[in-house]
Amino acid sequence: MAGVVVAVAGEVVLAGAGVDVPWPSGAAAAAVALAGAGLAWRLPRLAYDAWRYELTPTTLELQRGVVVRHHSAIPYFRVQHIDITRSPFERALGLSQLVVRTAAATTDARLPGIAASDAERLRDVILARTGRGDAV
Amino acid sequence: MATPSEPAPGEGPRRLHPLSPVLDLSGLGRALLAPGAVALGAGGLRLLALGVVVVLALQVLAWSRRTYQLAGGVLRIEGGVVVRSQQLLPCERIQQVNLVQKLRHRALGVAVLEVEGAGRESGARLAVLERGRAEALRADLLAAKRGAVGPGVGEATGAGAGAGAGGVGGPEAPEWVPTPWPVVTLGYRQLALAGVTGVELLVFLTVITTAVQFGGDRGWPSLDRFDLRLPGALGAVLVVAGVLAAVALWLGMAVAASILSDGGFRLTLVGDELHVQRGLLDRKEASVPLARVQAVRIDASAPRRALGLVSLRIDSAGAGSGEDDRRVRVPILAAGEVDRVLALVAPGSAPLPTLRSPPPVARRRSVVRHAVPVALLAAAPAVLAWPVGALALVAVGPAVAAGRAAYRGLGHALAGDYLVTRSGWLNRRLVAVPLARVQSARSRATPLQRRAGLATLSVDLAGPGLVPQVRDEAAAVVGELRAAAVHPPAASDRPQPVSGHSRTPAVQE
Numbered sequence: 001m002a003g004v005v006v007a008v009a010g011e012v013v014l015a016g017a018g019v020d021v022p023w024p025s026g027a028a029a030a031a032v033a034l035a036g037a038g039l040a041w042r043l044p045r046l047a048y049d050a051w052r053y054e055l056t057p058t059t060l061e062l063q064r065g066v067v068v069r070h071h072s073a074i075p076y077f078r079v080q081h082i083d084i085t086r087s088p089f090e091r092a093l094g095l096s097q098l099v100v101r102t103a104a105a106t107t108d109a110r111l112p113g114i115a116a117s118d119a120e121r122l123r124d125v126i127l128a129r130t131g132r133g134d135a136v
Numbered sequence: 137m138a139t140p141s142e143p144a145p146g147e148g149p150r151r152l153h154p155l156s157p158v159l160d161l162s163g164l165g166r167a168l169l170a171p172g173a174v175a176l177g178a179g180g181l182r183l184l185a186l187g188v189v190v191v192l193a194l195q196v197l198a199w200s201r202r203t204y205q206l207a208g209g210v211l212r213i214e215g216g217v218v219v220r221s222q223q224l225l226p227c228e229r230i231q232q233v234n235l236v237q238k239l240r241h242r243a244l245g246v247a248v249l250e251v252e253g254a255g256r257e258s259g260a261r262l263a264v265l266e267r268g269r270a271e272a273l274r275a276d277l278l279a280a281k282r283g284a285v286g287p288g289v290g291e292a293t294g295a296g297a298g299a300g301a302g303g304v305g306g307p308e309a310p311e312w313v314p315t316p317w318p319v320v321t322l323g324y325r326q327l328a329l330a331g332v333t334g335v336e337l338l339v340f341l342t343v344i345t346t347a348v349q350f351g352g353d354r355g356w357p358s359l360d361r362f363d364l365r366l367p368g369a370l371g372a373v374l375v376v377a378g379v380l381a382a383v384a385l386w387l388g389m390a391v392a393a394s395i396l397s398d399g400g401f402r403l404t405l406v407g408d409e410l411h412v413q414r415g416l417l418d419r420k421e422a423s424v425p426l427a428r429v430q431a432v433r434i435d436a437s438a439p440r441r442a443l444g445l446v447s448l449r450i451d452s453a454g455a456g457s458g459e460d461d462r463r464v465r466v467p468i469l470a471a472g473e474v475d476r477v478l479a480l481v482a483p484g485s486a487p488l489p490t491l492r493s494p495p496p497v498a499r500r501r502s503v504v505r506h507a508v509p510v511a512l513l514a515a516a517p518a519v520l521a522w523p524v525g526a527l528a529l530v531a532v533g534p535a536v537a538a539g540r541a542a543y544r545g546l547g548h549a550l551a552g553d554y555l556v557t558r559s560g561w562l563n564r565r566l567v568a569v570p571l572a573r574v575q576s577a578r579s580r581a582t583p584l585q586r587r588a589g590l591a592t593l594s595v596d597l598a599g600p601g602l603v604p605q606v607r608d609e610a611a612a613v614v615g616e617l618r619a620a621a622v623h624p625p626a627a628s629d630r631p632q633p634v635s636g637h638s639r640t641p642a643v644q645e
Contacts, residue, residue, distance in 0.1 A: 034456070054448055058622075058623060059622050065580075066206035067582070067583060068577060068580055068581065068582050068583075069580065069581045069586070070579070071579045071580075071615075071618065072576060072577070072578040072580060072582050073576060073577050073621075073622045074575075074576040074622070075576070075579070075618070075622045077625070078575045078576060100595065101285055101578055102575040102598075102601075103254050103453060103598035103599075104576060104596035104597055104598050106594070106596045106601065106603050107575055107576040107596045108576075108578055109576065
């Protein structure tokens with residue numbers, strides 16, 4: 001959408017400056033919209049492929065991102081609590097989202113779209129490894 | 137629950153000071169707003185007086201129900217008129233304890249005690265207590281936090297009032313009073329310097345310069361057109377005098393604000409706790425256990441760097457410390473003193489290590505990051521108003537210089553049990569983070585960073601605000617740092633500090 005707006009705005013600016021473009025009016029916006037639609041079709045698959053999580057002996061490791069790649073590492077002993085959420089859409093598909101919380105509000109530890117049974121198993125495994133002690 | 141009338145020290149729940157209903161002016165003001173508005177609308181003073189009486193009665197009723205008790209290592213606060221509430225705050229979870237005395241509190245010998253936990257809603261505020269009782273409770277809370285007292289003996293004993301942090305214990309327990317160790321004491325001259333060299337000064341000078349320039353463009357007499365023999369020069373003289381007066385006023389206000397806020401500043405180390413006292417009119421005292429220090433931040437703005445000065449802030453995970461006014465900070469410090477102070481407040485981080493600079497390719501990234509947005513902004517007037525508009529492209533030069541300066545400001549090191557990061561070009565910020573306090577670590581790489589083999593590491597800490605970053609470092613090094621940050625190594629197998637491409641001093645250029 002932003003691309004279409006930029007393309008249209010670019011055409012308006014060029015027209016205002018008296019620059020003749022060698023393509024029909026609106027063609028740039030249409031091309032951008034087409035490319036955007038293709039990307040929107042492809043992006044979920046790419047995002048899914050980029051999602052990884054791993055339970056190492058001491059940390060939960062998460063990787064995600066198509067354009068900007070993120071890699072998070074959360075030590076088990078820092079885990080404060082774990083949320084499992086299921087939206088109506090996720091319930092219909094038998095999926096859950098697992099969110100691991102630490103004492104830092106900025107910790108990025110979210111596992112979306114995992115099977116409901118896997119979410120509960122993961123939660124139990126992580127909680128079993130948290131141990132005791134002051135995490136702050 | 138026992139009914140608190142006036143219990144002897146250490147015997148159950150206590151009420152706040154009887155003046156609390158009146159002194160809690162903020163709550164009282166909010167409560168008076170609605171009846172005040174109604175009264176003004178009706179034009180009746182009687183109605184307003186009735187509203188005041190009702191509000192005061194409610195305040196007194198709320199005060200009569202609000203009690204606190206420290207027992208068994210837990211601070212228990214109960215209250216509520218319609219809805220009863222009970223708050224339990226385990227002392228072992230305390231991050232910071234503040235004792236605040238506004239001017240009206242000082243006049244009446246009372247104080248507000250704020251206890252901060254790590255969560256947003258985990259703190260407690262007791263407003264107001266008699267000053268001695270507040271000090272005693274603070275001492276008992278910190279003693280209970282240290283585990284120096286057993287269950288049931290953590291209540292206010294009165295002995296703690298003058299005994300500092302060690303004034304709690306059973307009758308047979310030997311009383312140990314740690315000697316306060318002065319860390320930083322600031323006089324008025326240093327505080328005035330802190331006010332003058334604050335970042336706000338740069339903003340003000342920028343605004344003034346822009347205003348003068350704008351005025352000149354609009355027809356004000358400019359400096360090169362001064363001719364004092366002409367009556368028209370009077371306007372120019374007035375403009376200059378006005379600017380100078382505004383600058384003098386601003387500097388005076390900055391100095392006054394700094395002295396009022398931090399007058400009598402004293403940072404001391406008492407046992408394993410940091411105590412800070414400051415404030416000329418409103419006195420503020422904060423106590424932070426060393427074990428709760430999440431990070432130490434050292435800021436050096438451009439004017440302060442030129443004068444060899446820095447400011448220092450010590451962050452705990454206390455939710456309230458999100459407000460800058462409640463953080464433990466040293467408003468000004470000689471750069472040469474940083475290592476000495478760090479050795480006391482963050483043992484293990486001093487002396488500051490030599491920092492590793494990012495690889496040379498990061499310099500190009502930094503220049504592009506600063507120059508491209510400016511070039512794009514300058515391109516529009518250059519195209520639309522050619523050739524005069526092309527003058528806007530001159531701004532690209534300073535942007536390139538800023539990018540180079542930003543690169544020079546980048547650096548990091550793993551030293552002992554600390555991760556040290558540095559960034560910024562105008563305001564250079566160095567952060568020392570105990571690895572034992574890192575909650576999680578994450579890296580990110582944009583397409584342009586991946587093309588250059590770079591990534592950025594962010595370290596998550598408990599509490600609000602601070603997220604130290606290692607920017608534009610080689611992706612492999614970022615991976616090593618991420619692993620090291622979440623796996624604090626034992627002293628025996630700790631890796632050596634990463635060797636660098638180029639070495640730069642930690643604080644100064």
